[in-house]
Amino acid sequence: MHEFGPLLLALAALIVGTKLFAELAQRLRQPAVLGELVAGVLLGKSVLGIIDPGDSALSAMAELGVLILLFEIGLHTDLRSLRKVGMHATTVAVVGVATPFVIGYYATRALGFGMVESLVAGAALTATSIGISARVLRDVGRLDTPEGQIVLGAAVLDDLIGLIILSVVSGIVAGDAVTAIGVTRTAGLALGFVAIAIVAGAYFVPPIFRVVEKLRTTGALGLIALAFALALATIAEASGSAMIVGALAAGLVLHDTPQRGEIEAGISQLGYFFVPIFFATIGASVDLTALADARALQVGLVLTVVGVLGKLVTGWVPRPFQGNRLLIGVAMIPRGEVGLIFAQVGLAAGAIAGGEFGAIMLMVVVTTLITPPWLSAIVGVPAGTDRGDDSMGGLSELVSGMRDTVRRATRPVRRSGMDHPREPGERK
Numbered sequence: 001m002h003e004f005g006p007l008l009l010a011l012a013a014l015i016v017g018t019k020l021f022a023e024l025a026q027r028l029r030q031p032a033v034l035g036e037l038v039a040g041v042l043l044g045k046s047v048l049g050i051i052d053p054g055d056s057a058l059s060a061m062a063e064l065g066v067l068i069l070l071f072e073i074g075l076h077t078d079l080r081s082l083r084k085v086g087m088h089a090t091t092v093a094v095v096g097v098a099t100p101f102v103i104g105y106y107a108t109r110a111l112g113f114g115m116v117e118s119l120v121a122g123a124a125l126t127a128t129s130i131g132i133s134a135r136v137l138r139d140v141g142r143l144d145t146p147e148g149q150i151v152l153g154a155a156v157l158d159d160l161i162g163l164i165i166l167s168v169v170s171g172i173v174a175g176d177a178v179t180a181i182g183v184t185r186t187a188g189l190a191l192g193f194v195a196i197a198i199v200a201g202a203y204f205v206p207p208i209f210r211v212v213e214k215l216r217t218t219g220a221l222g223l224i225a226l227a228f229a230l231a232l233a234t235i236a237e238a239s240g241s242a243m244i245v246g247a248l249a250a251g252l253v254l255h256d257t258p259q260r261g262e263i264e265a266g267i268s269q270l271g272y273f274f275v276p277i278f279f280a281t282i283g284a285s286v287d288l289t290a291l292a293d294a295r296a297l298q299v300g301l302v303l304t305v306v307g308v309l310g311k312l313v314t315g316w317v318p319r320p321f322q323g324n325r326l327l328i329g330v331a332m333i334p335r336g337e338v339g340l341i342f343a344q345v346g347l348a349a350g351a352i353a354g355g356e357f358g359a360i361m362l363m364v365v366v367t368t369l370i371t372p373p374w375l376s377a378i379v380g381v382p383a384g385t386d387r388g389d390d391s392m393g394g395l396s397e398l399v400s401g402m403r404d405t406v407r408r409a410t411r412p413v414r415r416s417g418m419d420h421p422r423e424p425g426e427r428k
Helices: 004-027 032-043 056-075 079-084 086-110 115-126 130-139 146-173 180-212 220-238 243-254 260-284 294-316 325-331 336-348 354-379 390-400 406-410
Strands: none
Touching (some): 004 032, 004 056, 004 260, 032 130, 032 260, 056 243, 086 115, 086 294, 115 294, 115 336, 130 146, 130 260, 130 325, 130 354
């Protein structure tokens, strides 16, 4: 049985730690997510040892956190806007995967890695953490810009392509033969799921939520929407894709429903608790002792340089494009939880040892931590600044970590799709 007392202590430390360090980060004019990541490092096994990222209960909460975050992002992502930058996002994604993978593979081979170890290192370099990128872009008020939409679309494709590469590498580690048919099948499952979910959801989901809206139970609409996102995430994983892709697809499906505002009001309340746990557990996964080896530091430095430059060049891929290319390149840099997953899979499969894992982990940590302050400096907007975008609702507070203005806090939730009974004396 899971020990409940230590879990409660860990949660208490997480709540207090993430809020305090998020506040400190914002006072230093940096995004709140940077403070949450640092809080996780300090609370993890390398420093205070209060948080064990391998704890099953905390891992489950962290998974819920990233699913809620991606669901919220999907709710506020207009597919029409994504389609406008679709070609740019595709080219950014392909270059952002191919460049670091190829350079990382040959760089580690030159450092004495075997073929399998180099494949794992190259695979870890391909990822872009959509959760962190989207969070930071919203922090600096650029999620809804063309640059933000390009990064969002490219990050989704990066993870899909990365999953394909990971499945191939896992097959090599297991001794399986790599065939063109197998790779094509994996790619088709990952990409086909998103397309099918969006097309089918556009027809079947809106009528269902018109019925759900009539339920008088408090919070029913938001919770059933969350259940839809969790179900779609489960189906995505079962179909060979990733759970985060399913959660994002669920939000995309519900974006145009008239109940979106009320759905977000319910979901964001859960996000205030679960999303910081997700970012803190990423920080807690950092094992500082694995970086004590000189060779691990050397390899980690090489991987970090490749990881930064391999993504930075993607900003100059879209043509013609008149936006901020540096912003696109920097926003694609963080590996976050996706890079850690790649490294952990390789370690568990015996493809890499502790030293190689430490080197990859160093790359993941550095690329994740440098992105928030770098983006903030590029944009020149204090992190968490209220942009005055009422349409963002709870997502603005969820991702920035700050309370909005009194005007927004006291504004009643707008309901649409049907009339709701008004309180006595309430004016239309």
